Amino acid sequence: MKRLLFLFIVTVSVSGSHVTAQTTQTVATTNSTYANPLPVQFGDPYVLYTQGRYYMYGTGGGANKGFSAYSSTDMVNWKPEGQVYFHNNKNGWSDPNASWGGAYWAPEVYERNGKFYLFYSAQWKVNPTKEVENFRIGVAVADKPTGPFIDLTDKPVFDPGYPIIDANVFFDSNGKTYLYYSRCCYKHAVESEVANLARQKGWYKEIEESWVYGVELKPDFSGVIGQPLLLLRPPVSLSDKQSEWESRSVTAREVNRRWTEGSVTFKKDNTYYIMYSANHFGGQYYAIGYATSSSPLGPFKKAANNPVLQKNTDQGGSVTGTGHNSIAYSPDGKEMFCVYHARTQKTGDERVVCIDRMQVNNGILKILGPTTTPQKLPSGVKTAASTN
Numbered sequence: 345m346k347r348l349l350f351l352f353i354v355t356v357s358v359s360g361s362h363v364t365a366q367t368t369q370t371v372a373t374t375n376s377t378y379a380n381p382l383p384v385q386f387g388d389p390y391v392l393y394t395q396g397r398y399y400m401y402g403t404g405g406g407a408n409k410g411f412s413a414y415s416s417t418d419m420v421n422w423k424p425e426g427q428v429y430f431h432n433n434k435n436g437w438s439d440p441n442a443s444w445g446g447a448y449w450a451p452e453v454y455e456r457n458g459k460f461y462l463f464y465s466a467q468w469k470v471n472p473t474k475e476v477e478n479f480r481i482g483v484a485v486a487d488k489p490t491g492p493f494i495d496l497t498d499k500p501v502f503d504p505g506y507p508i509i510d511a512n513v514f515f516d517s518n519g520k521t522y523l524y525y526s527r528c529c530y531k532h533a534v535e536s537e538v539a540n541l542a543r544q545k546g547w548y549k550e551i552e553e554s555w556v557y558g559v560e561l562k563p564d565f566s567g568v569i570g571q572p573l574l575l576l577r578p579p580v581s582l583s584d585k586q587s588e589w590e591s592r593s594v595t596a597r598e599v600n601r602r603w604t605e606g607s608v609t610f611k612k613d614n615t616y617y618i619m620y621s622a623n624h625f626g627g628q629y630y631a632i633g634y635a636t637s638s639s640p641l642g643p644f645k646k647a648a649n650n651p652v653l654q655k656n657t658d659q660g661g662s663v664t665g666t667g668h669n670s671i672a673y674s675p676d677g678k679e680m681f682c683v684y685h686a687r688t689q690k691t692g693d694e695r696v697v698c699i700d701r702m703q704v705n706n707g708i709l710k711i712l713g714p715t716t717t718p719q720k721l722p723s724g725v726k727t728a729a730s731t732n
Contacts, residue, residue, distance in 0.1 A: 375420075375727065376720075376721060377718035377719060377720060378420040378699075378719055379716060379717065379718050380686075380698035380699065380700070380713075380714065380715055380716050380719075381696035381697060381698050381716075382420065382696070382697045382699065383422065384400060384402070384414055384696065384697040385404060385405060385406075385697075386400065386401075386402025386403060386404055386405045386695065386696075387402055387403035387404055387449075387450075387685045387695040388402050388403045388510070388668040389401070389402040389669075389670060389683050389684065389685055389697045390402060390450075390451060390452040390670040391419070391671075391683050392453045392455065393672065394455050394460075394489055396417070397415050397417055398417070398418075398672065399413055399415050399425070399489040399490070400414045400415075400416070400422060400683075400697070401413050401428075401451040401452065401453055401462070402450075402451065402685070403448070403450055403695075404695070407427050407429075407448065408427065409430065409432070409440040409445065409446055409448060410427055410430045410431050410448055411428055411429040411448060411451045411462070411464065412424065412425070412426060412428060413425040413426070413428045413491075415489075417675075418675065418721065418722065418725040419672060419674070419675070419681065419699060419722050420721060420722070420725070425490045426490075427491075428489075428490050428491030428493055429448075429462055429464070429484055429492070430492065431446060431448065431466070433484070433492070433493070433495055434494060434495075435484075435496065435497055435498045436498070437466075437468065437470075437482060437495060437497075437498050438467055438482070439466075439467045439471065442469075442471070442478065443477070444467070446466055446467050447466055447467045447479055448464065448465075448466050449465040449479075449509055449510075450464060450465050450509060450510045450606070451463070451464040452464070452511060452512060452670070455489075458487075460486045460489050460493070461485050462483065462484045462485070462491075462493045463482070463483050463501075463511040463513060463523075464481070464482055464483075465479050465481055465482075465509035465511065466479065466482060468500055475507070475530070476530070477507045477528050477530035478507055480500035480501075480503060480507070481500055481501050481502075481509070481511040481525055482499075482501060483495070483501055483565045496565060497566070501523070501561075501565065501567060501568065502567050502568045504527075504557075506528070506530075506532070507530050508526065508528065508557075509525065509528060510524075510525055510605050510607065510668070511523060511524070512524040512525070512608050512609060513561065514609040514610070514611075516611070516640055520560060520640075521560065521561040521563060521565075522558055522559065522560055522640050523559050524557070524558045524607045524609055524618070525556070525607075526554050526556050526604065526605035526607065527554055527556075527557060529553055529554045529602075529603065530552065531552070532554070532555075533550040533551065533553075534551060534578075534602075536551065536578070537580065537581050537582040538578070538579075538582060538587065538594055538595075539551040542594055542600065547594070548594070550600065551600055551601065551602060552602075553601065553602045553603075553604070554601070554602075554603045554604055554605050555575075555576065555577040555604055556574075556575050556576040556577075556604050556607045556618070557572040557573060557574055557575060558573055558609075558640065558642070559571065559572040560641075573641050573642065575607075575618065575635075575643075575644050576607070576618065576620055576635060576644060577604055578590045578602040578604055579591075586633070586646050586650060589631060589650065589651050589654070590623065592623050593623040593624040593627055593629050596627075596629060598623075598627045598629065599624045599627070602623070604620055604622055605621055605625070606620060606621035606625075606667060607619065608620075608669060608670055610671060611640075613707075615636050615707060616637045616638070616639065616644075617634055617635075617704070618634060618636075618637070619671075619709070620632070620633055620634070621667035621669070623667075625665075625667060625668065626665075626693075627664075627665065628655055628657070628687075629654075629655065630664075630668075631651040631653060631654035631655070631666060632651055632652055632653040632654070632666060632669055632682075632684065633646060633647065633650035633651045633652060634646075634650065634652060634709050635647060636707060647708070647709065649708065649709075649710070652709055652710060653666045653667075653669070653682065653684065653711045654666055655714075656714055661714065661716065662688045663686050663687070663688055663698075663714040664686065665685070665687040665695070666685075666686045667684060667685065667686075669682050670683045670684075671683065671702070672699070674722035674723040674724050674725070675722060675723070675725055676723050676724030677724070678723045678724070680701065680702050680703065681699045681700065681702060681722065682700050682713065683699050684697075684699075684700075685698070686698050686714060688716065698713065698714060700712050700713030700714060700715055701719075
């Protein structure tokens with residue numbers, strides 16, 4: 345939620361773009377540790393690495409009908425770069441007066457051929473049936489990671505006929521590009537054993553679901569190639585091992601929806617990994633799982649060790665609502681990090697950014713979190729004390 349590293353190309357692609365190994369460098373900072381949450385109030389955080397700096401984009405963060413950004417040399421200490429995308433640019437296609445303030449959500453930025461491309465979700469102003477959720481995905485371009493980003497055209501990338509959010513782009517080693525997105529729950533009631541249970545218990549009359557799709561993207565980002573394929577959805581059967589954790593927002597009576605969203609795709613050792621978030625993004629049960637495939641468009645098999653990141657309050661911790669992640673690498677390229685938003689007892693309902701180490705070995709993905717205790721700085725970051 346990726347062009348993060350340079351020097352020699354490795355076989356990992358994160359959140360949709362080529363990931364190359366970063367040059368080993370010595371970034372000086374005063375502290376030898378960091379602790380979550382970071383001082384950034386973003387939802388859906390996405391990190392881009394380019395030219396020796398990290399740039400973070402996300403939902404909210406003070407942006408007015410658009411998106412803002414932060415920059416960092418060490419992935420720990422961030423400075424604001426101001427608003428980088430404005431809805432009213434010359435090609436703006438969104439409706440800032442629609443529900444949720446236009447719903448400017450989940451920006452992700454990719455570097456291609458010396459340009460920077462921002463994919464995002466927003467309410468489409470073409471709305472003849474006056475849908476409350478009329479989200480589509482757009483793409484804007486800039487010469488710098490700090491913008492200003494201008495929409496490529498005056499319309500979304502494509503219109504599948506239903507509301508979509510959470511764009512993620514993957515650049516495969518064969519030169520093909522893929523767009524992943526989430527179909528929204530809106531007006532998408534799905535029959536399942538969980539839905540039957542909810543009716544029997546008198547919790548809800550129906551359960552709406554969001555599903556993750558993938559489709560090939562045109563090289564110039566002007567549209568898609570072929571028809572989207574369904575890749576991930578909540579389990580239909582209660583006996584499915586994934587059903588318990590992906591249905592918690594329903595069984596806890598938070599909401600009558602089951603989400604599969606916030607996906608991020610990468611490749612390692614010829615295996616495609618797609619990470620995703622399930623449950624209510626505004627609730628305590630928001631959590632991260634993953635699935636694997638031998639193809640970028642599946643079929644994907646969900647992992648037995650899901651969820652790989654979830655709340656820790658039942659173990660005495662203070663973190664809930666862990667989800668919608670992207671992936672980043674340490675300055676020397678040796679460590680992989682999960683960048684996600686969460687809530688803590690101190691921050692309340694405000695979504696804040698956290699980073700925790702993650703590992704992928706022999707097809708098994710693990711996230712070493714959520715943490716709030718002091719952690720070592722990312723490898724390749726040198727402290728002031730160590731340079732004396």
